[in-house]
Amino acid sequence: xxxxxxxxxxxxxxxxxxxxxxxxxxxxxxxxxxxxxxxxxxxxxxxxxxxxxxxxxxxxxxxxxxxxxxxxxxxxxxxxxxxxxxxxxxxxxxxxxxxxxxxxxxxxxxxxxxxxxxxxxxxxxxxxxxxxxxxxxxxxxxxxxxxxxxxxxxxxxxxxxxxxxxxxxxxxxxxxxxxxxxxxxxxxxxxxxxxxxxxxxxxxxxxxxxxxxxxxxxxxxxxxxxxxxxxxxxxxxxxxxxxxxxxxxxxxxxxxxxxxxxxxxxxxxxxxxxxxxxxxxxxxxxxxxxxxxxxxxxxxxxxxxxxxxxxxxxxxxxxxxxxxxxxxxxxxxxxxxxxxxxxxxxxxxxxxxxxxxxxxxxxxxxxxxxxxxxxxxxxxxxxxxxxxxxxxxxxxxxxxxxxxxxxxxxxxxxxxxxxxxxxxxxxxxxxxxxxxxxxxxxxxxxxxxxxxxxxxxxxxxxxxxxxxxxxx
Amino acid sequence: xxxxxxxxxxxxxxxxxxxxxxxxxxxxxxxxxxxxxxxxxxxxxxxxxxxxxxxxxxxxxxxxxxxxxxxxxxxxxxxxxxxxxxxxxxxxxxxxxxxxxxxxxxxxxxxxxxxxxxxxxxxxxxxxxxxxxxxxxxxxxxxxxxxxxxxxxxxxxxxxxxxxxxxxxxxxxxxxxxxxxxxxxxxxxxxxxxxxxxxxxxxxxxxxxxxxxxxxxxxxxxxxxxxxx
Numbered sequence: 206x207x208x209x210x211x212x213x214x215x216x217x218x219x220x221x222x223x224x225x226x227x228x229x230x231x232x233x234x235x236x237x238x239x240x241x242x243x244x245x246x247x248x249x250x251x252x253x254x255x256x257x258x259x260x261x262x263x264x265x266x267x268x269x270x271x272x273x274x275x276x277x278x279x280x281x282x283x284x285x286x287x288x289x290x291x292x293x294x295x296x297x298x299x300x301x302x303x304x305x306x307x308x309x310x311x312x313x314x315x316x317x318x319x320x321x322x323x324x325x326x327x328x329x330x331x332x333x334x335x336x337x338x339x340x341x342x343x344x345x346x347x348x349x350x351x352x353x354x355x356x357x358x359x360x361x362x363x364x365x366x367x368x369x370x371x372x373x374x375x376x377x378x379x380x381x382x383x384x385x386x387x388x389x390x391x392x393x394x395x396x397x398x399x400x401x402x403x404x405x406x407x408x409x410x411x412x413x414x415x416x417x418x419x420x421x422x423x424x425x426x427x428x429x430x431x432x433x434x435x436x437x438x439x440x441x442x443x444x445x446x447x448x449x450x451x452x453x454x455x456x457x458x459x460x461x462x463x464x465x466x467x468x469x470x471x472x473x474x475x476x477x478x479x480x481x482x483x484x485x486x487x488x489x490x491x492x493x494x495x496x497x498x499x500x501x502x503x504x505x506x507x508x509x510x511x512x513x514x515x516x517x518x519x520x521x522x523x524x525x526x527x528x529x530x531x532x533x534x535x536x537x538x539x540x541x542x543x544x545x546x547x548x549x550x551x552x553x554x555x556x557x558x559x560x561x562x563x564x565x566x567x568x569x570x571x572x573x574x575x576x577x578x579x580x581x582x583x584x585x586x587x588x589x590x591x592x593x594x595x596x597x598x599x600x601x602x603x604x605x606x607x608x609x610x611x612x613x614x615x616x617x618x619x620x621x622x623x624x625x626x627x628x629x630x631x632x633x634x635x636x637x638x639x640x641x642x643x644x645x646x647x648x649x650x651x652x653x654x655x656x657x658x659x660x661x662x663x664x665x666x667x668x669x670x671x672x673x674x675x676x677x
Numbered sequence: 678x679x680x681x682x683x684x685x686x687x688x689x690x691x692x693x694x695x696x697x698x699x700x701x702x703x704x705x706x707x708x709x710x711x712x713x714x715x716x717x718x719x720x721x722x723x724x725x726x727x728x729x730x731x732x733x734x735x736x737x738x739x740x741x742x743x744x745x746x747x748x749x750x751x752x753x754x755x756x757x758x759x760x761x762x763x764x765x766x767x768x769x770x771x772x773x774x775x776x777x778x779x780x781x782x783x784x785x786x787x788x789x790x791x792x793x794x795x796x797x798x799x800x801x802x803x804x805x806x807x808x809x810x811x812x813x814x815x816x817x818x819x820x821x822x823x824x825x826x827x828x829x830x831x832x833x834x835x836x837x838x839x840x841x842x843x844x845x846x847x848x849x850x851x852x853x854x855x856x857x858x859x860x861x862x863x864x865x866x867x868x869x870x871x872x873x874x875x876x877x878x879x880x881x882x883x884x885x886x887x888x889x890x891x892x893x894x895x896x897x898x899x900x901x902x903x904x905x906x
Contacts, residue, residue: 553802553803556801556802556803557755557801557803559801560797560798560801560803560804561781563797564783564794564797564798567790567793567794568783568785568786568790568794572783572784572785572786573781573782573783574781574782574783574784575777575778575780575781575782576765576767576770576777576780576782577767577777578767578768578771578777579767584766587767587768588764588766588767588768589767590782593781594778596753596755596776596778596779607768607769607771607772608768609769609772609886609887610766610768610769610772611735611766611769611886612739612740612743612765612766612769612770612773612885613734613735613739613761613762613763613764613765613766614763614764614765614766615763615764616763616764629860629886630886630887651886651887653860654735656732656733656736656856657733657736657855657856657857657858658733658734658735658736658856659735659736659737659860659885659886660735674763674766675734675735675763676735676737676740676885676886677734677735677736677737677738677739677740677885
């Protein structure tokens with residue numbers, strides 16, 4: 206078996222720089238805020254190094270941008286990397302906090318050799334503007350060691366790998382402190398010299414645990430790695446060094462996240478109809494926006510337009526420190542239909558969904574309604590309004606069975622203030638509603654008012670006269 | 678003098694009535710032969726605004742566009758109703774053979790939303806017909822809508838108040854609707870493309886309330902003692 210290990214030396218830094226145009230020197234400090242953990246190239250040019258005290262760093266660069274490392278966020282980021290790597294390799298294992306294993310011996314045939322795999326991964330890293338040290342070895346631990354020291358090579362030759370491992374100094378092996386000290390006292394300085402020791406002696410004189418570590422590196426002891434499964438949700442986060450005050454400023458990172466979402470959806474062959482956008486503020490509750498499309502959708506452009514509309518409607522309450530875009534609902538993609546081979550006829554189905562989504566995003570979902578008749582004798586109950594759906598198969602109501610009714614119904618009966626000039630038909634008695642407490646007992650007439658309009662008027666039990674509709 | 682006249686005639690800014698060109702714009706028949714004849718055999722223009730100017734609802738204005746609604750909804754195109762003054766009554770529409778699945782009602786909060794929505798509806802290829810009740814409209818807004826309408830090639834009917842008869846409007850067709858004595862609808866053509874305005878006709882729309890003349894005498898005259906209160 207061959208294992209590829211990706212070591213991300215400054216993942217958080219890459220992530221932040223990816224989501225914001227370069228703004229100057231940037232460092233990541235540890236949780237307590239005392240030491241520099243990661244420094245960007247601009248900062249390194251100014252003389253800042255990892256492990257330096259923050260005060261010293263600030264002395265070197267007074268307008269330094271500082272971000273605090275957050276273990277939870279690092280875990281998220283690592284998952285993100287696993288997600289794209291999963292496009293290329295099936296068996297992936299996470300190595301928190303900053304590495305990923307991928308089993309590659311089974312992929313050689315697919316990609317046509319180890320160099321091709323190496324190249325593919327390197328290219329993917331460049332596309333994502335990520336820094337990673339890559340190494341290949343025959344055991345997971347060996348791959349990790351080589352990657353950490355940056356000595357990874359594209360080779361499947363076991364002897365070559367063992368030589369490279371053997372040349373590693375003991376300090377780089379990551380053994381526990383006590384064991385390394387004892388080994389050094391024994392006069393051993395490289396890993397190769399430790400490999401040469403007899404196993405039984407190593408376990409007896411040092412510790413069985415150390416022997417296990419060494420054997421795992423050598424490959425004489427089993428080191429199973431459970432495969433990672435991609436989550437069934439999409440979640441991406443962008444952090445801003447400088448708070449964003451206008452919604453326009455969010456678009457840069459949204460574009461990138463949406464492009465990744467589109468890629469992810471294409472790769473899964475899925476669509477979605479709901480995006481959740483969470484904007485975090487420094488001192489306030491986060492703003493949660495729900496962006497809905499009317500139909501299944503996967504294109505980044507469409508999502509971006511809808512989000513823009515939503516943000517236009519709802520200005521930012523406070524400056525944004527970070528944003529999270531999450532998708533939890535996925536639907537399987539339907540076979541594209543309606544479009545001809547040459548793409549000359551417009552896909553009306555798609556255009557319909559686009560238009561309705563746009564309107565709903567700006568006006569609110571309640572603003573759009575569809576009407577349907579309902580089985581009830583009372584005029585105000587004989588219709589219903591529902592949310593907009595894509596029209597299905599046309600059905601026809603037997604029109605002869607429906608009574609004659611006006612095309613306009615008033616929102617509520619309005620008192621009749623003018624004496625009608627002509628009476629046309631009536632009375633039609635409508636009495637009902639005793640079953641649900643909204644009793645209606647009316648005599649309906651069609652009458653022409655002095656203005657020339659035809660009205661549907663009724664007289665109720667108390668002898669009051671009302672207009673209920675217009676024959677428009 | 679004739680020299681002066683001929684130089685004037687050469688000027689493109691002088692409009693010459695006898696040279697009116699036949700419009701080649703596409704149109705939808707109104708479904709009323711009398712009105713179609715008055716409109717030069719065309720009907721509702723596509724890709725342009727039409728305006729109906731009326732005082733009150735209930736004079737047959739929906740029946741004027743009903744043949745078009747029926748046809749468009751059966752073609753499977755969407756019909757948008759923007760800010761209708763009352764509720765379009767679903768049972769009555771269903772009775773007239775309108776496919777309700779293709780009707781979308783939109784209510785907007787303010788004038789900006791209204792114009793934005795109308796423009797979007799007009800530009801979309803899924804739209805077949807837009808019926809809109811805009812309230813007051815500024816001249817430049819109508820101009821903007823007219824451009825959107827040209828881009829989309831849909832029929833758009835704006836229902837506006839008769840007070841705006843004298844207002845200048847870029848709409849391609851303007852009809853003034855006045856209720857007649859016998860439940861009919863008098864249509865005055867205020868403006869149309871490609872010909873002189875001023876034609877008028879009357880459409881019998883009594884059937885909208887199922888009225889035939891002989892029936893009216895059989896109506897039970899309501900106990901109209903409390904009238905006028």
